[in-house]
Amino acid sequence: MIRKLLVANRGEIARRVFATCRALGIETVAVYSDADVDAPFVTEADRAVRLPGNTPAETYLRIDLILDAARRCGADAVHPGYGFLAENAGFATAVTDAGLTWIGPPAKAIAAMGDKLAAKALLAEAGVPMLPTWTDPAQVTSFPVLVKASAGGGGRGMRVVGDAAGLAEAVTGARREAASAFGDDTVFIERYVDRGRHVEVQIFGDSFGTVLALGVRDCSIQRRHQKIVEEAPGVLPDEVRERLHAAAVAAGRAVDYVGAGTVEFLLAPDGEIHFLEMNTRLQVEHPVTELTAGLDLVRLQLLVAEGASLPLAATPPASGHAIEVRLCAEDPAHGFRPATGTLHRFALPDVAAEFGPLTAPGLRLDSGVVDGSAVSVHYDSMLAKAIAWAPTRTEAARALAGALARAELHGVATNRDLLVRVLRSPQFAAVDVDTGFLDRHPEVFAPLLPAEQLPLVALAAALASAADRRSRAGVLGGLPSGWRNVPAFPQVTRFSGPDGGEIEVRYRLDRSGGLAEWSVSPVAAASGSAPPGADEAADAAPIVTPVETAPERVVLDVAGVRRTYRVRRVGSEVFVDGPDGAAGLTELPRFPLPTAELAAGSLLAPLPGAVARVHVSVGQRVAAGDLLLTLEAMKLEHPVLAPTDGLVTELPVPAGGQVDTDAVLAVVTPDEESPS
Structure with missing residues (x-):
């Protein structure tokens, strides 16, 4: 019996x-890096042991430190989670050699599937269908192809290549990223299937030889080859589902599989299935299987590790439909650029359960963060998973989209708006999905908040800020902000908007505290149409009457329709959640201090990281779109491109150098300004 478990x-x-450990009466031990010292998982554990440092190589990838933590706390079992050492056969062996119970498949099975090239050869002999594969780029004669890391997963190290000219660079980049993420730079090349669906089968085995399929998940909506929307059961013909179950079980039996695992396939438009990889661990998307199968997969992992047999003899029937989305700290509009900082507010409405089963249709939240959590550059960008379970797929998608749209996510950019638009798209509703969905539907990248509604959001932010100042006023606090005995100049509040542009809000209150006039500029130039209240469209502007103005809540009557805005201030930042969407603004000082002027053509770091490579030299002429350097952050590489034709005049950070947000990475002087 497991008594104390280290994760x-x-x-x-x-x-x-x-x-699950708490539900079973098992004590828990956490290990944590310096960056995670205040993270929720640390405070929730019964015991926690510090791993000095921040990077994965210093902390969560240190087998010796983790085993020492288990010894010091008296843990008798280790659960690897997913990522880091979860699919490291050496770690599994070290855990069992230390006399601890390993919550996962045998090291032999991990090793067999961990080398994806060897796994493909082994499972091909077991009758599992495969895609054409090459290890030598010179052997590839037809395109497109996909370069993949042999030792990893999660989309890291993957590159799609459309022609022979780009293959060498893709292989080099994939090797480098794979080495950084997994410590192994081995890559291989597969034929790329256009418009394929990514489907996978959850399998489970016990030490008595049973291997069962627990259903099919569809994980086709992806960015950078990483899943962001997953669902169960996958909408498939019964005949395809049966073939997937049979192939997955055959794969598990080929390696005498024990514990939770996932066999991933590519489903081609013609209905053919092709093996992708087998993940010898619990998957990120396991909650959708739990909700539709009525199982706790972590509980099954623990029971099987203790030597029990599986408590079911066949694939359980699916109950209802579950859809999961991965909420990530990233900006989809800028190439999914990761975001760091403090998550001031993290709240989803109507959450019925966290990390556990639902007794009725509703929303489950599995989150790694809470209000005030710091989002670090050292780890991947996923903040949480939101999962809706409902009788039908349509109901699940609608409920999940609605909860996400009403969520309060303040302080760090997220992919929330993208996820809502995907879930509400007619193509998703029609199950017209595949791994290229986002590439073909750029419309889902539009923010939820329409540009023409931003003036009302800015007005609400300005009124809330004024109410906040009046609530703290030491003298005559009951008077409306800006009140004068005679008509006077309007009050002016300036914000930096969501796109970085400046927004100026002007308004004047009447004697009763009502809104006598208002305008917002220069939103008209940004949106392409005159906003409500703009001076040049004053005759057509709707009449806006403040119904309630409080520091955290503003209700506006707009042409007879009331709109409620929730407002939260953190320093100069103002976060507004309204009926049409959300926006984060930064209130600008009335008298800004002078700042140093950047050289024209300066390219700034979008987030903290390290310069992995510099591709150009000072004095080199470049064209718009040329790759200048590569920034590495949050386990991924981010290209920095020339914004214009010109001359590289500065490269202040060498390869290997660390940078903070807004550090100058390069200066490209435009051609018309370049010295002759």
């Missing part, structure tokens, strides 16, 4: 495992 991981998955 060799962090964030959401550590909290998920702890939840």
Whole structure:
């Protein structure tokens, strides 16, 4: 019997495992890096051991430190979660050699599937269908192809290549990223299937030889080859589902599989299935299987590790439909650029359960963060998973989209708006999905808040700020902000908008505290149409009457329709959540201090990281779109491109150098300004 379990991981998955441990009466041990010292999973564990440092190589990838933590706390079992060491056969062996119970498949099975090239060869012999594969780029004669890391997963190290000219660079980049993420730079090349669906089968085995398929998930909506929307059961013909189950079980039996695992396939438009990889661990998307199958997969992992047999003899029937989305700290509008900072507010409405089962249709939240959590550059960008379970797929998508749209997510950019638009798209409703969905539907990248509604959001922010100042006023606090005995100049509040542009709000209150006039500029130039209240469209502007103005709540009557805005201030930042969407603004000082002027053509770091490579030299002429350097952050590489034709005049940071947000990475002087 397992008495005390150490989770060799962090964030959401550590909290998920702890939840089941508490239900079973098992004590818990966390390990944490310096960056995670205040993370929720650390405070929730019964005991926690510091791993000095921040990077994965210093902390969560240190087998010796993790085993020492288990020894010091008296843990008798180790759960690896997913990522980091979860699919490291050497770690599994070290855990068992230390006399601890390993919550996962045998090291032999991990090793067999961990080398994806060897796994493909082994499972091909077991009759599992495969895609054409090459290890030598010179052997590739037909395109497109996909370059993949042999030792990893999660989309890291993957590159789609459309022609022979780009293959060498893709292989080099994939090797470098794979080495950084997994410590192994081995890559291989597969034929790329256009408009394929990414489907996978959850399998489970026990030590008595049973291997069962627990259903099919569809994980086709992806960015950068990483899943962001997953659902169960996958909408498939019964004949395809049966073939997937049979192939997955054959794969598990080929390696005498024990525990939770996932066999991933590419479903081609013609109905053919092709093996992609087998993940010898619990998947990020396991909650959709739990909700539709009525199982706790972590509980099954623990029971099987203790030597029990599986408590079911066949694939359970699916109950209802579950859809999961991955909420990530990133900006989809800028190439999914990761975001860092403090998450001032993290709240989803109507959450019925966290990390556990639902007794009725509703929303489950598996989160690694809470209000005030710091989002670090050291780890991947996923903040949480939101999962809706309902009788039908349509109901699940609608409920999940509605909850996300009403969520309060303040302080860090997220992919929330993208997820809502995907869930509400007619193509998703029609199950017209595949791994290229986002590339073909750029409309889902539009923010939820329409540009023409931003003036009302800015007005609400200005009125809330004024109400906040009046609430703290030491003298005559009951008077409306800006009140004068005679008509006077309007009050002016300036904000930096969501796109970085400046927004100026002008308004004047009447004697009763009502809104006598208002205008917002220069939103008209940004949106392409005159906003309500703009001076040049004053005759057509709707009449806006403040119904309630409080520091955290503003209600506006707009042409007879009331709109409620929730407002939260953190320093100069103002976060507004309204009926049409959300926006984050920064209130600008009335008298800004002078700042140093940047050289024209300066390219700034979008987030903290390290300069992985510099591709150009000072004095080199470049064209718009040329790759200047590569920034590495949050386990991924981010290209920095020339914004214009010109001359590289500065490269202040060498390869390997660390940078903070807004540090100058390069200066490209435009051609018309370049010295002759």
